[in-house]
Each structure stands twice: as structure tokens, then as C-alpha cells.
Amino acid sequence: MVVEGALAGLHGEALAALGRLAVAGRMVPSTGWFLYGFVRKEAVISSQIEGTQATLRDVAVFEATERAEHPEDVEEVCNYVRALQHARARLREGEPIGTRLLCEAHELLMRGVRGGESEPGTVRTEQNWIGGSTPATARFVPPPPEEVPGALAALEAWIGADDPLPALVRAGAAHAQFETIHPFLDGNGRIGRLLITLLLERWGLLGEPLLYLSYAFRQRQPEYYARLSGVRAHGDWERWVAFYLECVRRAADDGVGLAAALFELHSADRRRVLVDPASTVSAARLVDLLPQHPVVTVPMVAELLGVTAPTARKAIEIAEGAGVLRETSGRERDRVYSYHAYLRALTGEG
Ligand SMILES: Nc1ncnc2c1ncn2[C@@H]1O[C@H](COP(=O)(O)OP(=O)(O)O)[C@@H](O)[C@H]1O
Numbered sequence: 159m160v161v162e163g164a165l166a167g168l169h170g171e172a173l174a175a176l177g178r179l180a181v182a183g184r185m186v187p188s189t190g191w192f193l194y195g196f197v198r199k200e201a202v203i204s205s206q207i208e209g210t211q212a213t214l215r216d217v218a219v220f221e222a223t224e225r226a227e228h229p230e231d232v233e234e235v236c237n238y239v240r241a242l243q244h245a246r247a248r249l250r251e252g253e254p255i256g257t258r259l260l261c262e263a264h265e266l267l268m269r270g271v272r273g274g275e276s277e278p279g280t281v282r283t284e285q286n287w288i289g290g291s292t293p294a295t296a297r298f299v300p301p302p303p304e305e306v307p308g309a310l311a312a313l314e315a316w317i318g319a320d321d322p323l324p325a326l327v328r329a330g331a332a333h334a335q336f337e338t339i340h341p342f343l344d345g346n347g348r349i350g351r352l353l354i355t356l357l358l359e360r361w362g363l364l365g366e367p368l369l370y371l372s373y374a375f376r377q378r379q380p381e382y383y384a385r386l387s388g389v390r391a392h393g394d395w396e397r398w399v400a401f402y403l404e405c406v407r408r409a410a411d412d413g414v415g416l417a418a419a420l421f422e423l424h425s426a427d428r429r430r431v432l433v434d435p436a437s438t439v440s441a442a443r444l445v446d447l448l449p450q451h452p453v454v455t456v457p458m459v460a461e462l463l464g465v466t467a468p469t470a471r472k473a474i475e476i477a478e479g480a481g482v483l484r485e486t487s488g489r490e491r492d493r494v495y496s497y498h499a500y501l502r503a504l505t506g507e508g
């Protein structure tokens with residue numbers, strides 16, 4: 159495959175959009191600022207593609223309270239975040255992107271999830287299939303288990319070797335190849351999308367995982383599957399890569415817009431808290447924590463700010479009075495406060 163003509167144009171646009179996203183990520187003083195929300199947005203949507211019900215709001219509430227309406231679904235999303243964090247730490251140690259790293263990520267992703275039938279961290283030793291109730295009626299039957307280790311080793315070697323293809327294109331090709339191998343009993347979609355994130359970081363295209371690519375895949379889900387099928391069935395790499403590059407561009411552009419919107423929203427909310435004559439230093443510090451902790455409780459704020467519970471409560475009350483935080487539990491005790499407008503903007507949900 160060569161990247162020329164229309165494909166070269168798409169590549170240039172996607173690369174430029176990624177560059178803008180990297181710049182947008184630096185608009186704030188700390189890298190953790192957008193990372194919290196953007197990583198969870200990707201985790202939620204990547205999990206939703208295959209049916210998980212949890213929303214980003216559920217995840218934020220769970221992180222603050224360890225309570226959830228669908229604990230298993232929320233756990234899957236939290237597992238995804240852990241798998242990503244672990245894999246990034248391993249990248250920084252110089253670990254190659256290959257079988258071992260992906261199995262480690264898979265183990266974290268699948269830990270404690272639904273009966274554990276998915277054999278966390280283990281390459282499959284059985285035949286699997288996608289769509290349909292038997293291999294005979296399936297939409298796609300991946301290679302037999304005895305071929306999987308060799309196919310993964312070849313993918314790892316290709317990732318580690320020099321290749322004339324542009325790195326961004328290679329990351330997309332690696333995803334399609336990984337999905338074709340389908341090395342796990344479950345979780346192949348999520349690990350395969352995580353693989354893209356890791357490759358973008360390793361190859362210096364995006365230093366922080368700010369691209370929530372699953373958003374664009376989900377918007378065009380039938381096409382996403384069809385383009386993957388095209389690669390397998392007739393080696394149609396060009397159309398897959400074109401589709402993938404369009405999705406990268408769209409997700410990156412969306413991320414740039416979202417970063418600006420969140421930054422503006424937060425700046426305005428920060429002002430609203432600061433102009434309140436009753437405002438305290440702790441209230442100001444609380445508002446600065448909210449992008450990384452959009453759902454909070456009194457004990458949590460006390461711990462994060464290193465203040466007493468009454469001081470934390472006062473800070474929350476000020477933020478609530480300024481219309482920034484909203485109590486969501488309806489309880490008298492163990493109250494839960496959410497940075498409602500921020501979460502709404504982040505998720506695009508109502
Ligand atoms: N026709 C296809 N050919 C290759 N891969 C496919 C095809 N259709 C879907 N996929 C991939 O398989 C994934 C689903 O596999 P699965 O192991 O259930 O992953 P997960 O549980 O993470 O969603 C999809 O998200 C997609 O990436």
C-alpha cells in the first residue's frame with residue numbers, strides 16, 4: 159500500500175488535526191486537566207461500541223462514591239482506564255508494543271468482568287467468531303487458535319521494524335490487523351483501539367491520550383465494521399485507511415472544539431466563584447480541581463485540599479451557591495455534588 163493521491167490528502171488533514179489537538183491540550187497549566195475527561199470519554203465510548211451501558215457521569219459518580227446503578231458496566235470502563243494507565247507506564251519503561259503488553263492490558267481490562275469467561279490476559283486457545291451463533295453462520299471467523307501466537311509475533315515485529323508508511327497510517331493498519339487476528343475471547347475491539355492510542359504515543363504523534371477516536375468509529379459503526387471486513391475479505395487496505403484517517407480527523411477536530419468549550423466554561427465558573435464576597439481560598443482551589451474530579455463529596459474535597467470537613471463543606475457550598483456544583487443524591491447525608499455543566503459539555507449528553 160502507498161499513501162498517495164486522495165489518501166495523502168486525508169493523511170495530511172488528519173495529521174494537522176492531531177497537531178491542533180496536541181496544542182489544545184497545552185492550553186491549560188496541567189496536563190491532567192483535559193486528560194481526566196478525554197480519557198474517560200474514550201473509555202466510555204469504546205466500551206459502548208460493544209454494548210456497555212455506563213455513561214461518563216456514572217463513571218465520575220462511581221469514582222467519587224464507589225456507588226453505581228450498573229456497577230459491572232462502570233467497572234468495565236474503570237478497567238479500561240487502568241489498562242491504559244498501565245500500558246502507558248510500561249511504554250515509558252521502554253516495553254515494546256506487542257503480545258506481552260497487550261496481554262497485560264487485557265488482563266486489567268477483563269479483571270472481574272462478567273463470569274471471567276473471557277480469560278483475562280490470555281491469548282485464546284479456542285476458535286472464536288463475530289456475528290452469528292455458530293462459526294458456520296458467522297460474519298467473520300478469525301484464524302484458528304494455533305495461528306494466533308505467530309500472527310501476534312508478526313504484528314509485533316512489524317510494529318517494531320522500520321516501514322516507509324507514515325506512522326499515523328501504520329497505527330490504523332495495526333488496528334485492522336489486530337482485529338483480524340482477534341487474539342482474545344472478548345475485548346478485542348477495546349484492546350485494538352487502545353493499541354492505536356499507544357502507537358500514537360510511541361511514535362510521537364500525540365504525547366497524551368487526548369484523541370477519543372471511538373467517538374468517530376461509533377458514529378459510523380456499520381462502516382467501521384464493513385471497512386474492517388474489507389481488509390480481511392479482499393485486502394482493501396486503502397478504504398480502511400481512508401475511513402480511519404477521516405475518523406482521526408473528525409475526532410481530533412471535535413476534541414479541539416471540546417477543549418476550548420471546557421476551558422471557557424471553567425474560566426467563567428471560576429470567575430463566578432471568585433467574585434462571590436463570601437468566597438474562600440479553599441473554594442477557589444476546589445474549582446480548580448473540578449475538571450479532574452467533576453463529581454465530589456465532602457470527605458473527598460477535605461482529602462484533596464488537605465482541609466477539615468467543615469472547610470471542605472463551606473467550599474462546596476460556595477461553589478453550589480455560584481451555580482457551579484449541584485447536589486445530585488437528594489440525600490441529607492453522604493451528599494454528592496456534580497459539576498453538572500462540565501459533565502454535560504464533556505459527554506455531549508443532556
Ligand atoms: N467484520 C469484522 N472484521 C474484523 N473485525 C471486526 C469486524 N466486526 C467487528 N470487528 C471488531 O471486533 C470488535 C468486537 O470484538 P470483541 O472481542 O467483542 O471486542 P470488545 O468486547 O472490546 O468490544 C469490534 O469492536 C471491532 O473492532
Ligand SMILES: [Mg+2]
Nearest residue numbers: 208344345346
Ligand atoms: Mg465483546
